[in-house]
Amino acid sequence: MTRIPLRNHAQHIQSDESCAICGDGAQLDFDFSYAFQPIIDIRTRQVFAHEALIRGPGAEPAPSVLERVTPTNRYQFDQACRVRAIKTAAGLGMQSRLSINFLPNAIYRPEVCISTTLRAAQAYGFPIGKIIFETVEGERIDDGKWLAEVFREYQRIGFSTAIDDFGAGYAGLNLLADFQPDIIKLDMGLIRDVDKRKTNRVIAAAVVGICAELGIKVVAEGVETRDELLCLRDIGVELIQGYLLSKPLFEGCMPDADIVLPL
Template sequence: MSSSNTSDNPAPDAYPYHGAAEHGACPSCASGERLGFGFSYAFQPIIDLHDRQIFAHEALVRGVGGEPAPTVLSQVTEQNRFRFDQAGRVKAIKTASRLGMQSKLSINFMPNAIYRPELCIRSTLEAARAHDFPIEQIIFETVEGERINDGKWLTEVFREYQRIGFLTAIDDFGAGFAGLNLLADFQPDIIKLDMDLIRGIDQSRTRQAIVRATVGMCEELGIKVIGEGVETADECSALFDLGIHLMQGYLFSRPLFEACGQAEQLAWPQ
């Protein structure tokens, strides 16, 4: 995030980032500005088909009444992107703790909103401590579909998160901005296969070959693989045969608004 102001003659306090970094505080964190709109979360289970347990829940933004994500994301601008990213992390942790979530919690973050990861992560750490949610149970994954402006910068952010103790995940692996070049620079704990690779994989030898090779590569690098967007029993079976046992999709559960899934309540394939 840039610390420059685009107006010709800014007022002294118009941009509260001025000099804050010199005092050890992230300028955006110290701004105290509010978003001006509310939001909440739905949680979609990521299942472990081998153990028939819930591995994690992904926090998916929703309106305060459960409205779909675009009603919230349409209000995110370049000016409030950082504040939304920070507020989202805190709210996801707070809500997961209130619900008594026992699984890992996967939080999407906006890599283009990060200012200084070693400072801006403080609000997340404070929220985890305040709500007694272990940081080793928190996964940070890149926001689905967000163009990554600087892959080297994302690598730096991810490394800092790993150093602190968070888990990291590359979302939409196989799509344009989440491919082999990124993986060559940084090895996350988890990759989530792009759902376009998953769709109809049971009927596509090409997709099967690509996923098989990806699974083998990740095994060698010590990276877990999640198949997301699983909608049919045949897709699930094909992924399991290819060595993937962590999956997410409507086949098992839709996102649950302000609720956690329970293993015994999910739609497990026979």
Template sequence: MAQTSPTPDSSPQATPDTRSPTCGGGGPGPCTICGQGQDPDIDFTFAYQPIVDGRSGQVFAHEALVRGVAGEPAPSVLDRVVEANRYSFDQACRVRAIDLACDLGLIERGNEKLSINFLPHAVYRPEVCIQTTLQAAHRRGLDVSSIIFEVTEGERIEDGPWFAEILREYRRQGFLTAIDDFGAGYAGLRLLSDFQPDLIKLDMDLVRHVDTLRPRQAIARAVIRLAQDLGIRLVVEGVETAGERDFFLHEGVTLFQGYLFSRPLFRGLASAPLRG
């Protein structure tokens, strides 16, 4: 379940050529914030929740979920993100999520992936804004194909083609892409018509009691068929019962995220163990 960014102002999004001058400064090189990793002046860390193969039990990926430094929930951090620090916060999140996951040994085996939520309204020139993430991955010896960029469907995406171009650029650089909370927000099928990500994550409200509620079963099967037709891998999130898991396993879905498998794991201090 992705953290949700603060609602941006209602002004139309600019085109790529006229977006914020902080990114690229109109020239070909990276901007000052990208190059120096400017501190957004917000204290935060991450908890990590695994995405698990329901048949083998192997971890497919860990999703980085923003938390306060003492484990406070995401809103305690995200409520402090405003227009002035949104870009630097987004950049800092990417680097910190990578560094902490590596420090915890979550992706050291090479076949497990790291899913990072990003704020699309903080991306001005995607080919430039991605450079800090590329540098962090290379510094930690990670193949970029082990990193998934995830955005919640609940984001207000006024400029769908521009958002699709962000995801295309990330894919061109070798990253994987995902849409979180599919079926819950603003983008939905319109977004899929512009861009087909590597993964979509079915919203937990469509998962709850799916084993007993026929309308949700019909919706779930439709999404499964849609994902299959578009060549997109489906992740079922918010799974809390064996019945919910078994319904999707019977339908051929194998990737799951939820309390049935693991709560988000948090380590507040460098010397403290991970805890659920």
């Protein structure tokens, strides 16, 4: 999908079919649902957020859905994902924040395209202040300044923002210099065996220090062992996501009472 630069968009908006379908949430020819994986604040022993992870309608793995996404339906899929995630979370009575992956290269004009999300939040009674938008895992960000522009608009409206896979490939210090999100998620490649690998530990600690100076929360994702958790706690990471604490819950969410920390 070719994005029209924001500064040139006004003269094209009336003829752009993608903007026309933003308002009515055009139907896809396949169905999907969500699993929700909690992000735990190990300091307060509360669920900080649940990340919405795409699944098939019968809990089939994400690739079974994502393989149906094409350049033609990419925009509709991004819009439908937002609505479905909010509707499902509200139906579960989710009290934590809700983190929704989005496709930055599927967005033309954020202040227009966000209207579907705002309508869904209002319709299902889910506060926009509890919604986090994070860049989708593995999504190539061709224009970091464009992503920063999208994120600023989301923050202006009242959403929180997150950079996923920080330190892997496309999301790194250059992007952080252009824009300071509310949250960054350390890439699981950096987290794996962080207790055993000095280089990983030093880098993770340095990022935590930078984020503390900038007022950015840090999430460690993909935490699988107690030793990784203890190491991350010792370098100042308070928000943990991973199989050690909980696998994704298909059409379910975790109450604070169910949190068990192996500390």
